[in-house]
Amino acid sequence: MWWSYQDVEEQKARLQREIEKRKKRGDKFQVLEAPAGQKKLCTTFWGQAWCRNLESYQVYESRLPRGRSYLRQGKVFNLEIEPGKLSAVVAGSELYDTSVSIQPLPKKQWKQIVESSAGQVGSMLDLLAGKLGDDLMKVLTDPVNGLFPKPKEIRFNCSCPDYADMCKHVSAVLYGVGVLLDTKPELLFTLRGVDQAELLSDASSAAITDLSADAGELAGADLSAIFGIDLATEIPIEEPALVEAKPAKKKAAKKAAKKKRK
Numbered sequence: 001m002w003w004s005y006q007d008v009e010e011q012k013a014r015l016q017r018e019i020e021k022r023k024k025r026g027d028k029f030q031v032l033e034a035p036a037g038q039k040k041l042c043t044t045f046w047g048q049a050w051c052r053n054l055e056s057y058q059v060y061e062s063r064l065p066r067g068r069s070y071l072r073q074g075k076v077f078n079l080e081i082e083p084g085k086l087s088a089v090v091a092g093s094e095l096y097d098t099s100v101s102i103q104p105l106p107k108k109q110w111k112q113i114v115e116s117s118a119g120q121v122g123s124m125l126d127l128l129a130g131k132l133g134d135d136l137m138k139v140l141t142d143p144v145n146g147l148f149p150k151p152k153e154i155r156f157n158c159s160c161p162d163y164a165d166m167c168k169h170v171s172a173v174l175y176g177v178g179v180l181l182d183t184k185p186e187l188l189f190t191l192r193g194v195d196q197a198e199l200l201s202d203a204s205s206a207a208i209t210d211l212s213a214d215a216g217e218l219a220g221a222d223l224s225a226i227f228g229i230d231l232a233t234e235i236p237i238e239e240p241a242l243v244e245a246k247p248a249k250k251k252a253a254k255k256a257a258k259k260k261r262k
């Protein structure tokens with residue numbers, strides 16, 4: 001089917017009216033801004049690695065370019081990344097609700113990644129900025145055992161009439177993730193259901209060992225803030241002997257218990 005310039009303009013206007021109508025109804029409509037034309041779609045390690053992973057699968061090959069151009073034209077709205085799920089509204093001939101489920105990273109695979117990263121991640125900032133050694137990058141981007149999802153872990157859903165396999169709306173959403181990861185790389189870990197703080201395992205596991213040995217010496221609250229781990233459970237707050245013998249620890253335990261309740 002050939003579309004004239006007029007048809008395209010009419011369709012655009014119709015969609016715009018529909019968006020305005022939904023906005024008035026109170027719906028959110030936030031466009032995912034993506035570089036237009038020939039500019040690089042993603043510019044950071046995480047965004048580019050996400051797109052490279054998508055493009056490495058032959059099953060997606062034919063559908064990806066249309067989705068990419070949809071995204072560049074600003075047709076993806078309200079992209080949300082949650083554990084195991086992506087969702088967005090994509091403007092095609094109409095507005096379509098698109099969602100993609102992505103299985104969480106298998107525990108065993110994540111454990112391997114954490115072990116391979118031991119001592120190699122300088123800080124959370126380095127991790128999120130992709131300032132990582134070549135060996136670790138290979139581990140994280142490994143097509144079989146890395147962080148990125150494989151086709152068999154990905155399921156699509158779209159309200160368009162054309163979603164037999166992967167429609168262009170789904171493909172636009174998948175590319176949209178790459179664009180979002182450029183500014184919020186931590187969302188990759190959210191999506192895969194893992195905690196990126198565990199990649200700083202050297203520092204955090206050493207701290208936990210110290211804490212178990214002497215609960216009073218370390219302020220649990222501070223470590224929780226630094227490593228994003230709930231350390232309060234490590235502190236024996238209910239043990240009277242400990243509290244009586246060393247009153248200083250009672251204070252620390254109370255502080256931790258208070259923190260936990262928050």
Ligand SMILES: [Zn+2]
Nearest residue numbers: 158160167169
């Ligand atoms: Zn679709």
